[in-house]
Amino acid sequence: MNKNIHNLRVDYRKFKLNEKTLPENPFELFSKWFNQILKSDILEPNAMVLSTSSKNKPSSRVVLLKQFDEEGFTFFTNYESRKGRELAVNKNAVLLFYWMDFERQIRIEGKVKKVPRKESELYFNSRPLESRYGALASEQSKILLDRKFLLNKINKLKIKYGDHPPLPDNWGGLKLVPDYFEFWQGRENRLHDRIVYKKYGKNWKIYRLYP
Numbered sequence: 001m002n003k004n005i006h007n008l009r010v011d012y013r014k015f016k017l018n019e020k021t022l023p024e025n026p027f028e029l030f031s032k033w034f035n036q037i038l039k040s041d042i043l044e045p046n047a048m049v050l051s052t053s054s055k056n057k058p059s060s061r062v063v064l065l066k067q068f069d070e071e072g073f074t075f076f077t078n079y080e081s082r083k084g085r086e087l088a089v090n091k092n093a094v095l096l097f098y099w100m101d102f103e104r105q106i107r108i109e110g111k112v113k114k115v116p117r118k119e120s121e122l123y124f125n126s127r128p129l130e131s132r133y134g135a136l137a138s139e140q141s142k143i144l145l146d147r148k149f150l151l152n153k154i155n156k157l158k159i160k161y162g163d164h165p166p167l168p169d170n171w172g173g174l175k176l177v178p179d180y181f182e183f184w185q186g187r188e189n190r191l192h193d194r195i196v197y198k199k200y201g202k203n204w205k206i207y208r209l210y211p
């Protein structure tokens, strides 16, 4: 074990969050932050941790944000994966972005729903051919006894479908529709800014949390 971990300490000083200049709508603040991140050279700025749970047992994994609008945040996955199965019994989930270089974290809580089939099809067909075959062949999160088995399966599917693999029934978009955002901006001496947007009916209430 590395004895020096307790000495690892970074002081955050780059940005602030000020209530007086905040937009009323959290999607606006998300867009502002996300656009800043997109302009930077951060790798995979759209990577986010998705947490789900069933039977009071949480699980987390990284997925890629592929679309967002005023309703919610969409990623694509296998509906029969562990996350898919957990979401089928409990729609409540959390997305978490951590952008280290900007000393920022965003937590987004809400309920997840499937996106319309047409939307999934559109996205599926925009993916590179090999990724489409990956989605078609992978029984995501099930036990795979040998990698060769998966590669053989892909080869057989390629013979069958050529350049046009179909969108698998068990694969597509999921959209988290938020009712809670927390924007975290690292500040000096651990006195970070934490601003919450919580939805009541159609309105967002804004408040600050102790760091």
Ligand SMILES: Cc1cc2nc3c(=O)[nH]c(=O)nc-3n(C[C@H](O)[C@H](O)[C@H](O)COP(=O)(O)O)c2cc1C
Binding pocket: 044, 047, 059, 060, 061, 062, 063, 064, 065, 075, 076, 077, 078, 081, 082, 083, 084, 140, 141
């Ligand atoms: C950077 C990164 C991006 C990923 N993007 C996705 C994604 O968009 N969709 C997905 O299903 N899995 C993605 N994964 C894989 C997941 O983290 C996870 O291994 C997989 O979805 C199975 O998770 P589950 O068993 O909890 O369902 C990504 C992993 C990493 C590290």
